[in-house]
Amino acid sequence: MNDFITDLFNIDRKKIKKMNVVTSKDKTEFHIVLNHDGDLFCPFCYGVVHANGYSKPKIINHPKLTDRKAVIIFYNHRYQCNECLRTFSGKNPFTFSNFRNSYLSFENIMKQLSNLNYSYKMVAELNHISPTQVQRYFDSFVNIPRITLPESIGIDEIHSKMAKRKDSAYLCVMVDNKKRSLFEILPSRSKAELKRYFEKIPQIERNNVKYVTIDMWFPYKEVANKYFPNCIVAVDPFHVVEHLMTSFRRIRLNIMYQVEYGSDSYYLLKTWKDLIEKNVFLDNEPVYNNRFKMKLNKRQLLDLILEISETLALGYHLKEMYLTFNKNATEENCEEWFNSILEAFKKSGISEFHDFIQTLENWKPEILNSFKRPFDEHKLSNALCENINGQIRTYLSVSKGVSNFIRFRKRCIFALNPKVFYSITNQLKSNKVQGKRRGKYNKNK
Numbered sequence: 001m002n003d004f005i006t007d008l009f010n011i012d013r014k015k016i017k018k019m020n021v022v023t024s025k026d027k028t029e030f031h032i033v034l035n036h037d038g039d040l041f042c043p044f045c046y047g048v049v050h051a052n053g054y055s056k057p058k059i060i061n062h063p064k065l066t067d068r069k070a071v072i073i074f075y076n077h078r079y080q081c082n083e084c085l086r087t088f089s090g091k092n093p094f095t096f097s098n099f100r101n102s103y104l105s106f107e108n109i110m111k112q113l114s115n116l117n118y119s120y121k122m123v124a125e126l127n128h129i130s131p132t133q134v135q136r137y138f139d140s141f142v143n144i145p146r147i148t149l150p151e152s153i154g155i156d157e158i159h160s161k162m163a164k165r166k167d168s169a170y171l172c173v174m175v176d177n178k179k180r181s182l183f184e185i186l187p188s189r190s191k192a193e194l195k196r197y198f199e200k201i202p203q204i205e206r207n208n209v210k211y212v213t214i215d216m217w218f219p220y221k222e223v224a225n226k227y228f229p230n231c232i233v234a235v236d237p238f239h240v241v242e243h244l245m246t247s248f249r250r251i252r253l254n255i256m257y258q259v260e261y262g263s264d265s266y267y268l269l270k271t272w273k274d275l276i277e278k279n280v281f282l283d284n285e286p287v288y289n290n291r292f293k294m295k296l297n298k299r300q301l302l303d304l305i306l307e308i309s310e311t312l313a314l315g316y317h318l319k320e321m322y323l324t325f326n327k328n329a330t331e332e333n334c335e336e337w338f339n340s341i342l343e344a345f346k347k348s349g350i351s352e353f354h355d356f357i358q359t360l361e362n363w364k365p366e367i368l369n370s371f372k373r374p375f376d377e378h379k380l381s382n383a384l385c386e387n388i389n390g391q392i393r394t395y396l397s398v399s400k401g402v403s404n405f406i407r408f409r410k411r412c413i414f415a416l417n418p419k420v421f422y423s424i425t426n427q428l429k430s431n432k433v434q435g436k437r438r439g440k441y442n443k444n445k
């Protein structure tokens with residue numbers, strides 16, 4: 001029993017003098033009277049006091065039960081001073097005076113808010129309070145200072161309506177590649193915004209940045225080279241491969257639209273595209289193919305595809321060459337290997353590869369830098385932190401129409417940086433942007 005009570009209210013069972021539980025269909029009320037505190041003195045003159053009845057019962061939302069609303073009806077003692085005759089209430093162990101929700105509800109709310117799968121609306125429903133109230137607690141309990149720049153920074157972006165439209169449609173997301181945590185989100189990935197942010201950071205701190213991994217957004221490179229004099233900039237290999245695959249897909253589609261609709265070639269290019277575009281196991285047991293009226297395995301089908309067009313076959317082999325290079329090159333041999341591949345791409349004369357060749361030429365040093373392995377086994381990339389972007393995207397989709405960037409930034413960093421904590425306070429404020437009221441709130445705590 002003791003453990004149950006302690007767990008239910010987070011107070012010592014011995015403090016409770018009387019408790020009545022009143023249960024109705026969808027609500028449970030815990031009517032509670034506490035024992036007198038030991039040595040009580042007047043808060044005004046330190047005189048001796050005597051009990052003087054009860055305060056008006058206070059209803060405190062206490063979302064401890066999962067299937068129904070639970071409230072504490074707290075009958076606090078009143079005391080009167082024998083000396084100065086003033087009256088005052090006893091201590092309230094359940095919540096701050098003037099608050100309608102218990103300390104435990106704050107713990108619940110903050111725990112749920114540290115998970116980006118929960119929207120404010122969902123947290124509100126789980127705790128039987130309004131979404132505005134949840135947001136107000138969050139705004140008040142979490143403060144995020146600027147976090148010190150890590151040694152290895154990963155910069156990426158997320159498409160969002162919250163981005164400063166005139167600069168860019170993307171927010172800029174910055175992660176600590178080593179600790180795999182989020183440390184900053186900026187309202188735009190524009191050069192102006194990046195400069196504004198990094199310029200404010202002391203030079204001595206910026207000098208400590210050793211590695212920056214980016215996708216191929218030119219301002220990232222410019223800004224990294226300008227503000228981090230000691231850093232190596234590496235392009236995330238995944239983004240280079242993505243670019244390659246987009247170009248290769250275009251070769252396939254251009255050929256598919258040239259061949260006769262419904263022909264064998266059309267069928268192969270449409271139905272079996274994964275064989276040339278994805279990493280598929282080719283040496284399976286042959287399976288009967290209705291179109292060709294014979295048993296074929298995937299390698300045989302691949303050969304049929306590559307027979308359709310010389311350009312497609314050449315494009316395929318170049319693509320495979322780059323993927324092998326990307327997978328197996330080392331810091332020592334990557335430059336020579338890279339140069340020979342670049343030559344081969346240029347010689348092919350395949351127009352769909354023009355942009356990709358341009359990319360290889362423009363980003364050569366940064367691509368080669370990605371083969372350095374300063375941290376254990378991993379190449380320099382944004383891969384370690386791709387799950388962070390994934391979680392932010394999940395949050396954007398569960399909380400449709402999120403529009404308050406200040407609150408969004410706080411919420412993401414709170415959830416995705418284990419060094420950021422909350423502290424419960426009775427000074428409530430709001431990060432609400434629209435409307436006039438901004439600052440401290442007194443009502444409806």
Ligand SMILES: [Zn+2]
Pocket residue numbers: 042043044045046047081082083084085086
């Ligand atoms: Zn007194």
